[in-house]
Amino acid sequence: MEHIGRYGRDGYGGAGYGEAGYDAAGAGTGSSFSAWLQAEHPDLLPFGRTPLGAPGSPVAGESLAPHGTTIVAMTYGGGVLMAGDRRATMGNVIASRHIEKVHPADSYSVLGVAGTAGIALDVMRLFQVELEHYEKIEGTLLSLEGKANRLGAMVRDNLPRAVQGLAVLPLFAGYDTTRAVGRIFSYDVTGGRYEEIEHHTVGSGSAFARGALKKLWRPHLTEEEAVRVAVEALFDAADDDSATGGPDAIRRLWPVIMTVGSAGHRRIPEHELAEVCESVLEGRSSAGREA
Known part of the structure; x- marks a missing residue:
């Protein structure tokens, strides 16, 4: 019989797992690493640092932080795909062209992060440790x-900092082994969770990427077709949103694209992405010349 533990497979079967993670006697549940961290070392949590405006907080000129933008996710015939551009911005400045916003959460799920880059990446790392600890x-x-x-x-838990402008908006996707299907979940700044059907986008370029997905996505795409659709969507987002970085053929910088299926997660290799991106570039350049 599969061992599902004291708190069940959904992680909410026991008292307070979703809150402090401690029972009435004050004993740790043991299943939640972040709950233990919150009780023992709250200052180490991404949202446990000194809030802006409090004594000892950064002054306004020091509070500028890089922001990550557009993330795209879609289901396809074999599972689910997530893609993110590589640009981070700080006001009107490109803070980084190399940031990676899509990461594996565990063997059967991936996480994309948009918003304040430093906090978003810390939340991502904490989430990875949380899942590994539970397992x-x-x-x-x-x-x-x-x-x-x-x-x-x-x-x-990050809501107080989100109110101050340091929001984190993740996009979560994974392969549901019990239903043999890929699933996508989006969030608002209050922690509200929403399951998205077919595809979804987050970040400043999301409206433009979503328009591309509405035109190009269809049920039962192959993995190769889904990768091209993701690249096209990111191209459209970068074309109209200055905070989204498009594929860069000069620097050989391509989006980060990951798929998750019955065999687990897979990052699309750079050489495959290069072929797809260059094909899309060639197609769009040809269309422009013909016009």
């Missing part, structure tokens, strides 16, 4: 629903 303690993977719920709680 080691309980002896089984947390269900996809449980992972989505736990991420929502982390986003909610």
Whole structure:
């Protein structure tokens, strides 16, 4: 019999897992690393640092932080795909052209982060440790629903900083092994969790990327077709949103694209992305010359 642990596969079967993670007697649940961290070392949490405006907080000129933008996710015939551009901005300045906004959360899920880059990446790393800790303690993977719920709680914990302008908006996707299907979850700044059907985008270029997905996405895409659709969507976002970086053929910088299926997650190799991006560039350049 599969061991599902004291708190169930959804991570919410016991008292307070989604809150402090401690029972009435004050004993740690053991399944939640972030709950233990919150009780023992809250200053180490991404949202446990000194808020802006409090004594000892950064002054206004020092509070500018790089922001990451457009993330795209879609289902396809074999699972789910997530893609992100490589640009981070700080006001009107390009802070980085190399940032990676899409990462594996565990073997069967991926996480994309938009918003304040430093906090977003810290939340991503904490979420990875949280899932690994749960697996080691309980002896089984947390269900996809449980992972989505736990991420929502982390986003909610960042609400005080989101109100001050340091928001984190993740996009979470994974392969549901019980249903053999890819699923996508989006969040608002309060930690509200919403399951998205077919495809979704977040970030400043999301409206433009979503328009491309509406035209190009269709059920049962192959992995290769889904990768091209993601590249096209990011091209459209970069064309109209200055905070989104398009594929850069000069610097050989391509989006980060990951897929998740029954065999686990896979990052699309650079040489495959180069071929797709250059094909899209050639197609758009040809269309411009013909016009």
